[in-house]
Amino acid sequence: MNAVRSEWTKLWTVRSSWLNIVSAALLTALLGLQYGFNLAYENTHLEPGDLAGKQAVGGFGSSVILIVQVVVAAFALLTVTSEYATGSIRSTLQWTPVRRNVVLAKAVVLAPVLFGYGLLLAAVASIVGGLAAGSWADWDGSSFAVDLLSVGFYATAAGLFAAGIAWVVRSTAGTLTVAFLLLLVVPLMLSQSSLRPLVWLAALLPGGAGQNYLTGTTDPLSPTLSAAVLILWAVGGLTLGSRVLTKRDA
Template identity: 40%
Template sequence: MTKLGDAVASEWTKFWSVRATWWSLAASAVLMAFYSVMGGLVIARDGETGSVRTIAINGAFYMAQFPVIAIATLFVTSEYASGSIRSSLLWVPVRNRLLLAKSAVLLPVLFVLGAVLAGLAMVVGGLFAGDHAIAITTGEVVLTIAGMAAYFALLGLLCLGIGTALRSTAGAIVSVIVLLLMVPMLVGALGANALVDYFPGFAGVNGMLPKGELNPIIHSPTVYPPWIGVLSCAAWSVAALAAGSVLLRKRDA
């Protein structure tokens, strides 16, 4: 029976051996850099002060997170599409161990990606905003970097769980986007605004902000400390992985 360490090594090799991984990582960086340049130029053009942290957060939510969704979803659904999932399950017959191995690969890669992109966005945005960029503290920088790193990592696990459950690339990507954007907007429109902050996308943004600061996506103050936002994202990811695990064991036994 394959050990967890061997399973992780195998999944690590598979993850980096496909071009889609590299293209998606590059796309995430390019989109973040593009948004940061545009955000900085807008601040400089308008002649008003602006926060590079807002540029970074908006860039992550509106641009960079979508290649992350693609990376994490394809990590499992591409195997169902090609039929290679059969070989993976023969190599790692313990279903939960396979899912754990994939999670162990995604988590650190996307954590580092989020941290790097947050730093990149603040540096690039600050360069183009010039003297109009608001001064920020070291603590604010660290919170933005750590929060974005955690959000991207947990978003990847959410996509992995949903992708395992649905086995369809298109279905999983659409489902994640609907969960991140459409469902909370509908919930808010129905008057349940208190719940919006606990959906994974908006909770992820709140995880990059101190309590009381304006969330630049929904334009309302955060109602809890950043660790609650991260914990909310983690709860969604655990639920998705649990659903994927149950279906993997029952359907692909």
């Protein structure tokens, strides 16, 4: 418990955590505004034969998080890499000699925070996007709640995965590069391929599984299986990070 309380205090007493949240919220609002206006424009400038349709406001949150997820990953990984950058990791390991407990404590603190972070960003994007879309937005409450919870789950899984990798890479730039590639770039590239094995590979990466989960895609994996893949990546990243921290000098 002392390790958890310590990690909680460290998380909220550094300026980078608050700057990250404010920046992500502003970016989310701008993206939600853009998506909402785009929906309204497309529905009022239809091509012959096209039909206008409403969109659930929660869909704006699901779309925006696929872009802002890198910022959320940065929030999580900085809890690890900042300690290596400042050298405070030595003090942390002296206070908590059992090293796997350090990884566990950070994960216990990060999990609910990341979930709440995801809910916040999804709510901002959904509300701003829905207001911008006007009459083309569908404000169904149950659908909105499901979308918010889905984004919260994905933000938690992606953030914990990034934190796990941070224990392995240790540097902010290196970890952010790995997270950016596996959460966004590589899955996006592979999913556009005409080769079926590459499409499957994209779906098995954390970013591809997240996109399938949030959009409800059933090909090649169902949302349920995609959620399982996300959990495996998060647990696997933290497990690998714990093993590396245990065997490697700080």
